Amino acid sequence: MYEWMKNVRQVEPYVPGEQPKDSSVIKLNTNENPYPPSPKVINRKLELEKLRVYSDPEASKLVSALADYHGLDKSQVFVGVGSDDVLAMSFMTFFNSDRPILFPDITYSFYDVWAELLRIPYEKKALDESFSIVPEDYFGENGGIVFPNPNAPTCIYMPLDGVRKILDNNRDVVVIVDEAYIDYAGESALSLIDEYDNLLVVRTFSKSRSMAGLRIGYAMGDSELISALNNVKFSFNSYTMNYLQIELGVCSVEDDGYFREMIDKVKNTREWFCKELVRLGFSFPESATNFVFAAHDRVPAKDLFEAAKNEKIYLRYFNKPRIDNYLRITIGTDEEMKKLVEFFEKYILTY
Ligand SMILES: *Cc1c(COP(=O)(O)O)cnc(C)c1O
Numbered sequence: 155m156y157e158w159m160k161n162v163r164q165v166e167p168y169v170p171g172e173q174p175k176d177s178s179v180i181k182l183n184t185n186e187n188p189y190p191p192s193p194k195v196i197n198r199k200l201e202l203e204k205l206r207v208y209s210d211p212e213a214s215k216l217v218s219a220l221a222d223y224h225g226l227d228k229s230q231v232f233v234g235v236g237s238d239d240v241l242a243m244s245f246m247t248f249f250n251s252d253r254p255i256l257f258p259d260i261t262y263s264f265y266d267v268w269a270e271l272l273r274i275p276y277e278k279k280a281l282d283e284s285f286s287i288v289p290e291d292y293f294g295e296n297g298g299i300v301f302p303n304p305n306a307p308t309c310i311y312m313p314l315d316g317v318r319k320i321l322d323n324n325r326d327v328v329v330i331v332d333e334a335y336i337d338y339a340g341e342s343a344l345s346l347i348d349e350y351d352n353l354l355v356v357r358t359f360s361k362s363r364s365m366a367g368l369r370i371g372y373a374m375g376d377s378e379l380i381s382a383l384n385n386v387k388f389s390f391n392s393y394t395m396n397y398l399q400i401e402l403g404v405c406s407v408e409d410d411g412y413f414r415e416m417i418d419k420v421k422n423t424r425e426w427f428c429k430e431l432v433r434l435g436f437s438f439p440e441s442a443t444n445f446v447f448a449a450h451d452r453v454p455a456k457d458l459f460e461a462a463k464n465e466k467i468y469l470r471y472f473n474k475p476r477i478d479n480y481l482r483i484t485i486g487t488d489e490e491m492k493k494l495v496e497f498f499e500k501y502i503l504t505y
Pocket residue numbers: 185235236237238239262302306332334357358359360366370371
């Protein structure tokens with residue numbers, strides 16, 4: 155025990171899904187997109203000599219592209235190094251009250267890590283038995299609210315009237331809707347930002363845009379929210395977005411046709427795969443995401459998870475209360491999902 159240790163900030167870090175070095179693994183454990191980024195991104199000629207200089211601290215080109223795409227003003231868009239960075243910045247900026255912030259008990263497991271790290275008091279609100287968010291649970295006094303819609307890892311989408319209920323009962327705190335998976339779901343809360351100046355909608359390029367490795371996320375909301383975020387960002391690190399993120403991010407936004415095509419492909423595979431899961435004896439909430447959250451009626455999730463791993467099929471398993479009999483399965487290509495179904499068939503039959 156060194157003396158300095160008593161001054162160290164103690165945190166229990168978030169544990170991301172495994173990134174195996176072996177490329178023969180069928181990787182269905184971190185909700186990446188099985189398809190490559192847009193050909194426009196892949197074929198973009200880069201001028202890497204530009205790396206000599208600092209990048210544009212405002213990332214204006216990317217901010218403008220996103221603002222145009224969503225029909226917003228540039229002052230309503232903030233970009234960061236993946237939505238994890240945008241969310242962490244948002245926690246730091248908006249959750250500065252003595253009252254606890256609220257989020258679901260089963261949700262993206264980074265939320266309590268940031269709250270702990272930043273010493274933000276928090277309270278978790280239990281999902282109901284069907285794993286749905288109960289809007290009324292968020293009506294009391296609080297220091298802010300954050301939830302993913304669709305929620306992760308439950309894959310359930312809350313229709314906008316639920317989001318609206320939460321907003322109507324929380325006009326004095328910032329409400330963050332983490333829309334990492336919205337492209338696979340229903341209507342976005344983006345349509346509400348003109349009505350609610352306290353609503354921040356956060357998106358990522360990591361899932362539906364197939365660019366998890368590049369690290370781009372963004373937030374949209376009232377220009378006062380965005381300006382507050384920028385003040386914190388510029389107090390922390392001016393050059394969060396580099397030349398590659400800015401240029402390739404713009405290319406992705408400009409290829410809407412490819413983007414929509416890949417979303418449909420994943421949704422079609424999801425539809426087929428869910429039917430197979432039913433046939434195999436799994437039950438699961440209706441998925442509004444690029445993953446399924448499923449439990450088998452006889453075989454424990456942990457056993458399925460470990461056996462799949464031995465067959466080089468990686469799934470995600472959370473050893474946590476209420477969800478320890480569920481597997482989170484990312485939708486891969488048709489071929490990958492067929493291999494998984496074949497594995498399940500064999501394993502379950504002989505279990
Ligand atoms: C994947 C994910 C994120 C983070 O994505 P980034 O890669 O950091 O953009 C944020 N929230 C939820 C709910 C996610 O599933």
